[in-house]
Amino acid sequence: MRLTRDFFARSVHEVAPDLVGVTLLMDGVGGRIVEVEAYDQEDPASHGYRGPTPRTSSMFGPPGAAYVYRSYGIHWCLNFVCDVEGRAEAALIRALEPTHGLDAMRARRGVEAERSLCSGPGKLCQALGITREHDGLALDEPPFGLLAREETPEIVTAPRIGITKATELSWRYLLKDSPFVSRAPRRA
């Protein structure tokens, strides 16, 4: 089953955990989402915190679209826009378990190890060929393909990574015991 845009028309705090286990493909290349972070509008760590800007405009548009931005001048990062129009909520896709088109991903990444293909937000965008061109595009139309999970996976929460504000919030959702996450959570 493909996800439709109504999947994203609710709070990111519901959507983000529901994305763990969903398969993300770009023109047939990609894998299972194993790590997601939630960013809402009241969140000082969110790009939407200070209101819309040219860069973040797709975050303020309708849910079910991509928000792609450049990070540290080098990498691209992919978000799924959530909630109703006017609010800025987004789920940052942080890691995939590669399942489709491994050779294409290896060629784009320039690395061989399966574990390193999509284990980070910048890595997975490089592996899937995601750039600014994809900012604002609908997630239920090509080149995007989102396949619903068939079973509810075991999910673990942890603090978010790579931010300097609101670091106490456990708004990072991971597939339990997955070796494909960007960084393993602290063991319980």
Added chain:
DNA sequence: ACCGCGATGCACT
């Protein structure tokens, strides 16, 4: 295992 740092774009103060 951890830590430091360079590469590099650009939105925002």
Added chain:
DNA sequence: GTGCATCGCGGTG
């Protein structure tokens, strides 16, 4: 001019 929602490499335990 500053500071990142990063990555990978090279140094040190």
